[in-house]
Amino acid sequence: MDLVGGCRAFVSVSEAGSFTAGAAVARIPQPVASRRIAALERHFGERLFDRTTRRARLTPFGRDVLPTARRLVQLADTLEHDARRARLRPMSVAVPDTCGVRELAELAAEARTREVHLEFRVAPPGERAELVRTQEVRAALVAVPAGEGEWSVPLGLAGVVSPPARVVHLETLRAGRAGGARRHVWIQPEDDVPHV
Structure with a gap:
């Protein structure tokens, strides 16, 4: 009833x-x-x-x-x-300060089509994980060392097709060398660590 x-x-x-x-x-x-x-x-x-x-x-x-x-x-x-x-309450996400305004605006617009409202908070690398831990934000973009990651994709690139080898070299991603579709690599200054 x-x-x-x-x-x-x-x-x-x-x-x-x-x-x-x-x-x-x-x-x-x-x-x-x-x-x-x-x-x-x-x-x-x-x-x-x-x-x-x-x-x-x-x-x-x-x-x-x-x-x-x-x-x-x-x-x-x-x-x-x-x-x-x-x-309608925004989902807060901690992002690197190198994220472009245009890319974040496109991400926010795409999220709104799925009825998710994003609010971005710029923070340095060490602080983003802490913001998630203290629940000041609901999600964060953080670098995870290769051994600690629960899942991995080549160079942080998500794709539909798995790469032919476990190790992918940057020169194979250049147009014309790999024989496949061109892949974009976006490496942040904070990605300059030994496992990348």
């Missing part, structure tokens, strides 16, 4: 004074409002409205539960509002 939907119909009909007007206020068809209220009455085991007149008049039981039903509807509306706001 949809308790919130039933209470929403119940509150609307009680405030409007008729099933037709109450259904219009709740933006549902009148037969749906009637079914929801009937289901609510079956759930409670008591009638909410006296249906002997043309107007929807509350029964004593209906008057007693109406304030709580109103609070439930208001709480459901608040929950929906908070959930929408939480979905």
Whole structure:
């Protein structure tokens, strides 16, 4: 049983004074409002409205539960509002200071198409991992030594096809030498470590 939907119909009909007007206020068809209220009455085991007149008049039981039903509807509306706001809350990501504004803007635009809002925080290499650990950001771009990585790709490049050998040399990535598609290598100053 949809308790919130039933209470929403119940509150609307009680405030409007008729099933037709109450259904219009709740933006549902009148037969749906009637079914929801009937289901609510079956759930409670008591009638909410006296249906002997043309107007929807509350029964004593209906008057007693109406304030709580109103609070439930208001709480459901608040929950929906908070959930929408939480979905719009940006996901904070720590990035190197060498990341270009254009690339970050393109990444943010691509993320928005997937209903993810990114907020970037520029930080030096050592600080980014600490920001994730202290939960000041939700994610960070960090360099991981070869032996500590859980997964690896050649030179940090993600691709669909695995390279033919475990070791990839930069000269094989140059156009015309490898015989395949051109690959772009973006090495940051912080990548100048022995394992790269």
